[in-house]
Amino acid sequence: MTEKIKINGGQLRVPNEPIIPFIEGDGIGKDITKPSQKVIDAAIKKAYGETKKIIWKEVLAGEKALKLTGNYLPEETIEAFKEHLIGIKGPLQTPVGEGIRSLNVALRQTLDLFVCLRPVRWFKGVPSPIRYPSLVDMHIFRENTEDIYAGIEFMAGEENTKKFRDFLINELGVSKIRFPESSSFGIKPISKEGSERLIRAALQYAVNRELPSVTIVHKGNIMKFTEGAFKNWGYDLAENEFAGKVFTWRQFEKIKADSGLMDAEKALNGAKKEGKVIVKDVITDAFLQESLLRPFEHSVIATMNLNGDYISDQLAAMVGGIGISPGANINYKNGYAIFEATHGTAPGIAGTGKANPSSLILSALMMLEYMGWDEVSELVYDAMEHTFAKRRVTSDLYALMDGATLLSTSEFADEVIKNIH
Ligand code: NAI
DSSP states (O other): OEEOOEEETTEEEOOSEEEEEEEOOSTTHHHHHHHHHHHHHHHHHHHHTTSOOOEEEEOOOTHHHHHHHSOSSOHHHHHHHHHHSEEEEOOOOOOSSSSSOOHHHHHHHHTTOOEEEEEEEOOTTOOOSSSOGGGOEEEEEEEOSSGGGGOOEEOTTSHHHHHHHHIIIIISOOOOOSSGGGOOEEOOOOOHHHHHHHHHHHHHHHHHTTOSEEEEEEOTTTSIIIIIHHHHHHHHHHHHHTTTTEEEHHHHHHHHHHHOHHHHHHHHHHHHHTTOEEEEEEEHHHHHHHHHHOGGGOSEEEEOHHHHHHHHHHHHHHTTOGGGOEEEEEOTTTOOEEEEESSOOOGGGTTTTOOOOHHHHHHHHHHHHHHTOHHHHHHHHHHHHHHHHTTEEOHHHHTTOTTOEEOOHHHHHHHHHHTOO
16 A cells, blocks of 8 residues: 655654655756666565555656746655655756755755765776775765855855954954955854764664774864864764774774773774774875775765765765765654765766666665665665676766677666566
């Protein structure tokens, strides 16, 4: 029977025929949505026969919504995501520098989807610029509601900007603005609550999945009270709320200072043996280098919004690019979750059949895992691995593979369906 997904005491209750709202998206969103749903429907049928299925319900956003309703993000769309808890979306176009705010940011903020989760894993056969892509298995937890993405900016020369500048200089005694007359300003709010809920989710994820480490990535050496505070709040939370389940580098440093390096290393090795999650921190620029050179040292990554944006694209490139990188925006408290391809609308290839639907398919698999339908995601992962290994791929990967066969968006989806066993 068709029903709504509900949440009770923090536990999701998923009926056999849940209604899932979806936004088709702009640009290649139109090209990848139907083929992706076809793959998911076929896999569900393979796994559960007629006992389970998804009832897809289209909701509007972006250009299509503007055309049909006169509004880029109609209230009914937000309401549908609230009513059904879980949904999925294609990419939405954001005008640069002027006009409407990013619809993606608006959705994340309105539903308070504070975690942007991006798992990064390599599929055998997919071309990679690094030597050992099989060692990449990372899970990015990017804070989704704060940081420079709060959108509090003042343009140079405008009246409010002058007021803001004068307040800084006259009231707060700020003397370090190099060119005060022609400066624009941006505000970077990072809160204790916002940092804690993100880091708590990352730690819980690592503990639940028995992953070896959580790395807090920050630029706290420069931004001491925002990114530096994020790191410190993270360590405090790990040591207080996850005592007995984690071992932190801060604890390592304390043992080292109190009783020497040997004891600290003994404690670290003991924690690893007991299966505790090792919590560490790395400065952002060092992380971008380390993740390329020693990806196996990092498992779960907890970071703020802007760092998370940069890191996501670099890690995606290491395993085949944004065409095969999934993502999810989740509020673990109220259960709201919107799954989405991490790439944009790719206007240059929209409508040509060149788009890779993998990113959206993999996002749908994350959604099924979130719903507890793991059997389906395992089937499709295997089928995709099989398809890549046979070098039957869309144009983005075809350009990088020797001896590959070029498939269109829908041919690739059909090939994956053929390989579901
Ligand atoms: P983009 O991700 O659309 O494109 C970057 C490059 O990747 C292009 O060469 C494109 O052809 C290629 N590409 C992207 N997805 C692909 C796929 N599935 N298969 C094959 N090739 C693919 O990024 P760009 O050009 O910066 O942004 C275009 C628009 O998308 C902008 O309006 C931007 O604001 C929006 N955008 C939306 C996002 C979302 O809805 N979550 C995320 C990122 C950008």
